[in-house]
Amino acid sequence: MSLYLVLVQAMTPVVIAYFIVLNGGYLILNLLSIVALQRRSRDAILDSLPQVYSGLEPPISLLVPAYNEEATIAASVRSMLQLSYAELEIIVINDGSKDATLDVLKEEFGLQAFPEAYRVQITTQPVHAVYRSLRYPNLRVIDKANGGKADSLNAGINASRYPLFCGVDADSILQRDSLQKLVRPFLTDVTMVATGGTVRVANGCQVSGGFLTQVGLPRNPWALFQVVEYLRAFLFGRLGWSVVNGMLIISGAFGLFRKQTVIEAGGYRPKTIGEDMELVVRIHRLLRERDQPYRIEFVPDPVCWTEAPEDRATLRNQRIRWQRGLAESLASNWGLMFSRHGGVPGWLAFPFMILFEWLGPVVELCGYVFMSIAWVLGAISWDAFGTFLFLAVGLGVLLSASGLLLEEMSFHIYPRPSQLLVLGVVVVAENFGYRQLNSWWRLVGLWRWARQQESTWGTMTRKGNWQRKV
């Protein structure tokens, strides 16, 4: 038997086993999510009643990093000022924007330079000035030298007054009660150090006054694929891990953190792309090393909406960036893996991420190429190749369908039957091309990470019509 055939016969079961374990892992997360959503549904009736607040809920600092956001920043801040929460301060961090971001903020909100006794708890690029709004006492703006998103968030942490802070992307659309939902786990558990909420795709939705007024599906196919992707990623990816306290990602678009824990961890790491994930993994690692009890929880309620890329080039760049961020986060916290006190994050979540998210694109694409070549050259039978395709595509469809099921069990965000039908079609269609394309982009991301190319603020072609001044 030639070496070639031995290789093919050895690799075929490995590739098939990989796909089985990958999808099996996700199915287990799916089951955990079902349990969590059922538990949550018990309190649905309480959520539907008018809420009474004492004003004693922990105050929150909302940190909004902004770089060249002149077109949208005023509308974003205006909508954040309308968030429903007892005590809230908003700190916009202008990260050395080259456009008129700061001028827009000065004009729209009546900013005045303020002699703030700025505390340096985390080292950042120099702060040029602190401004305070004459119209909104809870709004401040930090003007600093350019240092990236992580550096901006660190400057915001330094300037913040409150024990909890929430990092928000300037272009996010928040639910009016989003902070109330995100803070709840902190009220009942003193060991809570961070919570993250579900981010949904805003494309196709109607937005007025900075708030979402009607949910819809986008017509653009790229955005449509991402609707299903987000359902899958948040409703069982993160929720499932949250049940076992193994969630390694909180979206940078909207996450609430205990400030003291973040400061003790050293703040966000500047010059990283995936600063949101890196921070969460580092918090896990440090608190596990200290053997300190803690919880990081996912709130499944849709609290934040974001505009997804609608063209191939922007989506590609985003996915490359995400994969680089993932690789950076895992590589810089390697100590968590199989560590003595690692628990679920160290013994399950981290290896899972390494195997299926970090190396996933390599194995997945190599699997497709290897099996296709082997079949074309007659090294494997059609049965074996068909089994592989069925596992790769069929289980992918099953996972996406289960994401849709979780959505239907819990939130019914898309009420019309036609919307359900469209999503059903997308659940199948995304497995024929889109998923594989994504794997390719992620592979490029891995390659770029390996070459250690320098990170920058991600450029994103946004429409954001709802946020522009009319």
Place this chain on the structure above:
Amino acid sequence: MGALSLTMLIALQIILMRIGMRRRQARNHAMTQAWRPVLNGAMMGIVPATLPPLAPRDMMPFLALWLHLQQSVRGDASEQLNAIAYRLQCDLLARRLLNQGNRTQRVVATLVLGHIRDRTAWSDLIREARQLDSAASILALWALVQIDAAETAHALAASLLLRTDWPLAQLATILQEERDAWEPALAEAIGTLDPVRLPDALRLLGALRLSLPPVLLNQMLAHADPDVVAAALRLATSPDSADQVRAHLTHANWQVRVQAVRALGPLGQRDDVVRLKALLADPHWWVRYRAAQALAGLPFVPRDELEALAASDRFAADIMRQVLAEQETL
């Protein structure tokens, strides 16, 4: 084939769930259309002689609607809603659900019994308040407080201070309208409380703006645990405590110093100015900030003296300039 079959099953499940949800929504809509005008009228004192029919399966959505309205009104309007509930024998239903219902039904029943202040459910609600389910048990506490605040305080003050899962903010909301009934019971319970629980208990008292008997407060202010002292300083609002507050201005724990400065602000005398000025050089930002605020709030410290501080050494100047600017802009 397995994956395909499972996918088809999921698709079927989604369709069935969607059909079920549509039916429920249509039924709830019909019930709401019939009952909302009646309940709205009742809140304004217009009560019809005969009520619309209400099918047993519509009782839960009806109670949700009724609770929704109850949570938004007080006084006569609330009593009129209670009268409607009694006419529909919701009290009997709620008591039955509290004992035999599932978790959601028990929660709804608890809220209904609280609103109608049904004393006959007292022992069942006490049982609910003592169970481990945080959300359900704190609602039972709320219902008991509605029925008889003083009796609830007597029955549950000690166990309430042991519940670490009940959010302080929610507890304060529940107890604040009946503060007088709770003050003696909480003070008594604090006297015998495990020191580990003391900080939270004192924070609750602070949130409710309750006070401790002077002897007990002095004990807390002299406690070895800095967390207890910091929490007790929030209750030190009487001039009688001023000397103990001053003693903590130089405490090794910065959180105690912050609370001492905050407490001294409203109590401060002329000779406290020197102490507060010294704290403008404290290594911790919050102590400096609160000291600057306290100085700026003392009525006998003239503006030019504060401005002189803002031009003094860097630490004091930075924080003093900020506080003076805050006063100007607010």
